[in-house]
Amino acid sequence: MAAPPRHATMLSISNGDKPAQAQPQTQQTTLPQSPGLRVPSNRKTIYDRHLNRSRNAESSRASFAFLFGEMVTYAQRRVTGIQDLEKRLNEQGYPLGLRLLDLLFYRSTSTSSSALSSSSTSSSPPNRPLRIITLLHLIHGPLWRLLFGRAADALEHSVSPDTPNEYMITDNDPLVNTYISVPREMSMLNCAAFVAGIIEGVCDGCGFETKVSAHNQPTDLWPSRTVFLVRFGDAVMEREKVLERSGVK
Amino acid sequence: MPSTDRGVFSLIIINKAGGLIYQREFQAGLHKLSTNDYLVLAGTFHGVHAITRSITPKIPSVQPPSPATSSPSTTAPAASSYSYPNPGVPVTGLDYLETDKFRLTCFQTLTGTKFLLFTDPLTGNVDTIVQKIYELYADFVMKNPFYQIEMPVRCEAFDRHLGAWLRGRA
Amino acid sequence: MHKIFQIFQVYTYVLIYPWTLLAKSSPLITHVISQTPANSPDGLSLHTSTLINRDRPKMSYYFTILSPSDTPLFNIAFGTSKGGGDGIARFRFPETAQYMNQFIIHSSLDILEEAQWTNGSMYLKHIDTYPPAAAYITAFLTPSGARFLLLHQPPHLPSSTGSSGLGASSLLGSAGSTTRASSSSIAANPTSPQTEEAVRQFMNEVYENYVKTAMSPFYKQGMEIKSPVFRTRVTAAGKKWL
Numbered sequence: 001m002a003a004p005p006r007h008a009t010m011l012s013i014s015n016g017d018k019p020a021q022a023q024p025q026t027q028q029t030t031l032p033q034s035p036g037l038r039v040p041s042n043r044k045t046i047y048d049r050h051l052n053r054s055r056n057a058e059s060s061r062a063s064f065a066f067l068f069g070e071m072v073t074y075a076q077r078r079v080t081g082i083q084d085l086e087k088r089l090n091e092q093g094y095p096l097g098l099r100l101l102d103l104l105f106y107r108s109t110s111t112s113s114s115a116l117s118s119s120s121t122s123s124s125p126p127n128r129p130l131r132i133i134t135l136l137h138l139i140h141g142p143l144w145r146l147l148f149g150r151a152a153d154a155l156e157h158s159v160s161p162d163t164p165n166e167y168m169i170t171d172n173d174p175l176v177n178t179y180i181s182v183p184r185e186m187s188m189l190n191c192a193a194f195v196a197g198i199i200e201g202v203c204d205g206c207g208f209e210t211k212v213s214a215h216n217q218p219t220d221l222w223p224s225r226t227v228f229l230v231r232f233g234d235a236v237m238e239r240e241k242v243l244e245r246s247g248v249k
Numbered sequence: 250m251p252s253t254d255r256g257v258f259s260l261i262i263i264n265k266a267g268g269l270i271y272q273r274e275f276q277a278g279l280h281k282l283s284t285n286d287y288l289v290l291a292g293t294f295h296g297v298h299a300i301t302r303s304i305t306p307k308i309p310s311v312q313p314p315s316p317a318t319s320s321p322s323t324t325a326p327a328a329s330s331y332s333y334p335n336p337g338v339p340v341t342g343l344d345y346l347e348t349d350k351f352r353l354t355c356f357q358t359l360t361g362t363k364f365l366l367f368t369d370p371l372t373g374n375v376d377t378i379v380q381k382i383y384e385l386y387a388d389f390v391m392k393n394p395f396y397q398i399e400m401p402v403r404c405e406a407f408d409r410h411l412g413a414w415l416r417g418r419a
Numbered sequence: 420m421h422k423i424f425q426i427f428q429v430y431t432y433v434l435i436y437p438w439t440l441l442a443k444s445s446p447l448i449t450h451v452i453s454q455t456p457a458n459s460p461d462g463l464s465l466h467t468s469t470l471i472n473r474d475r476p477k478m479s480y481y482f483t484i485l486s487p488s489d490t491p492l493f494n495i496a497f498g499t500s501k502g503g504g505d506g507i508a509r510f511r512f513p514e515t516a517q518y519m520n521q522f523i524i525h526s527s528l529d530i531l532e533e534a535q536w537t538n539g540s541m542y543l544k545h546i547d548t549y550p551p552a553a554a555y556i557t558a559f560l561t562p563s564g565a566r567f568l569l570l571h572q573p574p575h576l577p578s579s580t581g582s583s584g585l586g587a588s589s590l591l592g593s594a595g596s597t598t599r600a601s602s603s604s605i606a607a608n609p610t611s612p613q614t615e616e617a618v619r620q621f622m623n624e625v626y627e628n629y630v631k632t633a634m635s636p637f638y639k640q641g642m643e644i645k646s647p648v649f650r651t652r653v654t655a656a657g658k659k660w661l
Contacts, residue, residue: 015568045488045648046631046632046634046635047631047646047648047649047652049631051627051630051631051634062388064393065388065392066392068394069392069393069394070394071394072393072394072395076394077559090609091449095639095640098563098633098640099563099634099640100631101562101563102561102563102633103562103633103634104562105541105562106626106627106630109623117626127539127540128539128540128541128543128560128562130536130537130539135583179388179389179392179393179394179406179409180392180393180394180395180406181389181395181403181404181405181406182395182405183394183395183403184403186395191394205562205563205564206562206563206564207486207487207535207564223406223409224406237538243536246537248536248537248539249539
């Protein structure tokens with residue numbers, strides 16, 4: 001399986017399609033129904049559903065566990081090793097992160113009780129994150145709440161001067177790993193690589209080039225404690241310095 | 250009301266083919282069998298269980314005295330004249346086995362997996378314990394993508410939660 | 420024609436930017452470009468139509484969604500519908516509008532990318548003007564990096580033939596606000612607060628529909644948006660707000 005295309009996808013405009021609708025006469029009429037489109041019998045397309053309809057809905061933990069289990073099994077086919085498996089899980093999560101980002105912002109703008117801004121309950125749309133810290137807070141708080149119903153447990157910055165681009169988000173008991181016991185011969189594997197992929201998608205979507213990986217850091221109290229290591233790219237760090245100098249928050 | 254008994258001794262899980270897939274003791278100082286003996290025990294129990302199920306006696310089906318029809322020729326065919334006492338309930342086979350030192354409870358799931366729980370004869374609420382163990386099995390074994398069905402159970406989360414729950418109960 | 424168009428699109432980014440700079444700094448070129456079509460028959464016909472509806476100028480709009488990697492995902496052209504507008508775009512240079520609008524929009528991307536990192540809001544308001552075509556660019560950035568760009572072009576007025584596009588618009592704006600300070604005046608001045616607010620509403624509505632598109636399991640980020648329902652929705656939003 002080839003790696004799914006990422007952000008830099010360039011799609012050529014298919015030749016059968018009409019070019020840009022710039023002629024003054026043609027653009028007003030609705031497009032002829034393309035033969036491939038099938039509208040449900042109740043005439044309700046996804047555009048007729050409100051995005052907040054399932055805002056407070058929760059899916060069953062058991063069905064999620066089975067679904068995720070099958071995803072892991074699927075990713076496990078024809079893998080060459082643990083790294084390969086983690087990469088595939090990461091790739092499964094990545095597009096999800098890109099989507100969640102838009103949904104997260106839409107939901108926080110369209111409701112009065114803003115889920116994003118922790119400080120005020122203003123209905124004005126939240127800002128796109130420009131700085132690393134704002135982005136990480138967005139992931140640590142709102143994104144985690146959207147996904148798992150609670151905030152992540154810790155957010156740390158690397159203290160080593162060699163790696164100022166490394167941040168860590170800790171989850172004491174990742175939902176995805178609740179029912180998973182990794183066999184001893186694969187002890188390095190952490191299936192939360194899927195969540196790492198989601199984080200990567202969110203960061204990339206915001207314009208922060210990142211590599212995220214999931215690592216096991218069990219403690220006696222939290223046997224499946226997982227640390228997500230977020231490594232920002234050099235370009236991001238450079239921009240961060242520029243933004244800091246110009247006082248952008 | 251669990252008294253001051255010694256509670257749950259050990260647990261054995263047998264797959265539907267009669268193979269041992271899980272065996273664990275919960276108390277120290279129990280007399281242990283060798284791995285091979287456990288396999289034999291599981292296979293033997295599986296066979297005995299199947300026999301007990303097939304020798305379940307049937308009783309002659311009682312023809313309800315029908316006052317309307319008084320004809321004497323209403324003898325049903327011989328094959329259907331015997332049935333289980335309660336046809337709606339499937340035949341389970343061996344449910345429990347008791348000695349003066351322990352009690353073995355057998356719980357069979359719909360898919361044919363058998364849970365054998367060895368407890369102190371005085372332990373109460375064994376059904377609840379078995380149900381909980383079944384629940385933990387369904388959660389931490391069946392939802393684990395790395396578990397291959399019908400194969401020996403090696404799930405660290407199952408061990409952990411099972412131990413913690415039994416400890417919390419004692 | 421279509422092939423050529425594609426090739427142009429690829430090079431847009433390289434070609435346009437220095438040209439815009441040049442056009443902005445040199446009034447001579449601006450003058451020449453804006454002058455030429457006034458003599459064409461098309462320019463004349465526009466001229467007369469604007470004379471009739473003088474108090475309610477009809478704006479022409481060109482709306483594009485670009486992926487984070489600058490691939491066009493969706494294009495639509497439409498005109499003012501408020502205040503009796505017929506919702507049909509009448510660009511100043513109809514024969515070149517099809518690709519010029521694309522050029523102009525792409526040429527504003529550099530400015531957009533600068534604004535992107537200083538202003539955290541999704542709606543970035545009016546970011547760029549291209550005087551030769553009197554084209555105003557308004558931008559909206561989704562958090563996932565898709566850019567919604569709206570080009571608006573006020574109609575060609577007789578008074579504007581001599582001066583630059585910017586001057587014309589300010590003239591127009593004052594005329595609109597004195598005659599009718601109603602909702603229909605948003606068409607008059609592309610940089611007025613009312614226009615910005617109307618465009619914000621439009622953008623927000625498109626954003627909602629864009630999120631619905633993005634949430635579809637059959638849609639991958641960076642794919643062209645082909646859904647006719649989406650197009651209808653955007654058209655409706657244009658009618659409602661612009």
